[in-house]
Amino acid sequence: MHVATDQHGALDALDDPYADFDAGEHFAGSVAGDVRDPYPGLARKRRETPVERRQDSLYEGITRDAYWVYRYEDVNRVFRENEVFSSHSIRDLMGLVMGPYVIVGLDEPEHKRHRNLVAQAFRQRSLQRWEESLVQVVIDQLVDRFASRGSAELVRELTYRMPIQVIAEILGLPRDDHTKFHHWAIALINVAADPETGLAASEDLRVYFAQISDQRRADPRDDVISDLVHAELDGEKLDEDEILSFLRLLLPAGAETTYRATGNFLYGLLTHPEQFQALRDDRSLMTQAIEESVRWESPLLITSRRALTEVDVAGVAIPAGAEIVNSVGAANHDETRWEHPDEFDIFREQIPHISFGAGPHMCLGMHLARMEMRLTVERLMDRLPDLRLDPEQVAAKDSHIHGETFRSPTSLPVLFDPV
Numbered sequence: 001m002h003v004a005t006d007q008h009g010a011l012d013a014l015d016d017p018y019a020d021f022d023a024g025e026h027f028a029g030s031v032a033g034d035v036r037d038p039y040p041g042l043a044r045k046r047r048e049t050p051v052e053r054r055q056d057s058l059y060e061g062i063t064r065d066a067y068w069v070y071r072y073e074d075v076n077r078v079f080r081e082n083e084v085f086s087s088h089s090i091r092d093l094m095g096l097v098m099g100p101y102v103i104v105g106l107d108e109p110e111h112k113r114h115r116n117l118v119a120q121a122f123r124q125r126s127l128q129r130w131e132e133s134l135v136q137v138v139i140d141q142l143v144d145r146f147a148s149r150g151s152a153e154l155v156r157e158l159t160y161r162m163p164i165q166v167i168a169e170i171l172g173l174p175r176d177d178h179t180k181f182h183h184w185a186i187a188l189i190n191v192a193a194d195p196e197t198g199l200a201a202s203e204d205l206r207v208y209f210a211q212i213s214d215q216r217r218a219d220p221r222d223d224v225i226s227d228l229v230h231a232e233l234d235g236e237k238l239d240e241d242e243i244l245s246f247l248r249l250l251l252p253a254g255a256e257t258t259y260r261a262t263g264n265f266l267y268g269l270l271t272h273p274e275q276f277q278a279l280r281d282d283r284s285l286m287t288q289a290i291e292e293s294v295r296w297e298s299p300l301l302i303t304s305r306r307a308l309t310e311v312d313v314a315g316v317a318i319p320a321g322a323e324i325v326n327s328v329g330a331a332n333h334d335e336t337r338w339e340h341p342d343e344f345d346i347f348r349e350q351i352p353h354i355s356f357g358a359g360p361h362m363c364l365g366m367h368l369a370r371m372e373m374r375l376t377v378e379r380l381m382d383r384l385p386d387l388r389l390d391p392e393q394v395a396a397k398d399s400h401i402h403g404e405t406f407r408s409p410t411s412l413p414v415l416f417d418p419v
């Protein structure tokens, strides 16, 4: 770790928690899964075994028996029919790290009550304010660090750092705490690769967030933690455990996914220079370009459910109590909905994809994620108009999108005219 000594604001007075970061290490042997291109295999599954019983090895010696669902129509159904497909399987997986009230693992009626309360902190008004005063500032400060150099590695220097900093800011964490927050956040996100450090970080974060929540109860500010502790609906409030679970979920749910999605978007544009140029020439293409990138390379490929009763999906009887893996990645490449689904094409007809889920648990942060992706690309286009891949470094590092559970570029070496 080194102490940055330049004077660019947020992270610069801090010990850099990313100094040793190597995105490549995030795949081999980690939760992301060491697979280069899962899509041909997923296409075969959609055709031959649209619902498949599999024994997956989770860790050494531990296996899990689950029914995998691959086609868009069925994946969409599993998300929406929450009275049959319970989210408790996620609570059982994540509860140890996030706490028992993790929203994404709750069923009705607890889920609805919890969601209505936390949604108060993510309303449209906040989003508009965050855009200029916060997200753009974070991105600009990161770009400032390499703009005069003429080259950069955008995963390590931009996409990996940006969403955690955005979350620290919207939560209203004191600047002096940002470094330790970033260290804990990275450890929590990497819990599957290093459980001991991840669990310790989860406990540190619980204690830390409990202190800040107490402070915000007594002395509210204009930030998400203040909104969460004061949110009220029909006389009900979130209790302490619910707030602490939610705050810890925001790191994997909000930072990990957005970092990967922003990298995938940049990778799509940089490897398709004619589409990148079309976007530079006509920024009204931005919305469809973001949706296409999230469909084409979803940052998160699977999520899980548990069958509450015996249920028939695509002609396969899934018994009550069975675990289900909903393959978002396979659904997004379903050839019955998209022609040449494995191709990145920002001009294709826009129809809904399923990267943000569907039904009652549909992503609560999708507007924030889209805004972070848009601003990253907009600020790069504004400030580094000739941004392009560095072919030598791409070849030397074998830069490509990687992963089976989570997907993102292993690196993004770029060149540009220094400014």
Ligand code: HEM
Binding pocket: 079, 090, 103, 104, 105, 115, 249, 250, 253, 254, 255, 257, 258, 261, 294, 298, 299, 300, 303, 304, 354, 355, 356, 357, 358, 360, 361, 362, 363, 364, 365, 366, 368, 369
């Ligand atoms: C491109 C980035 C993102 C992707 C692909 C993504 C994807 C998803 C998906 C698929 C779900 C549903 C999971 C399920 O039903 O099993 C979900 C839920 C959720 N996401 Fe996101 N997400 C992203 C960014 C964010 C951000 C930035 C935040 C917040 C800062 C966030 C917060 C949440 C929360 C709180 C839930 C749970 C909602 C509930 O259970 O009611 N996500 N996300």
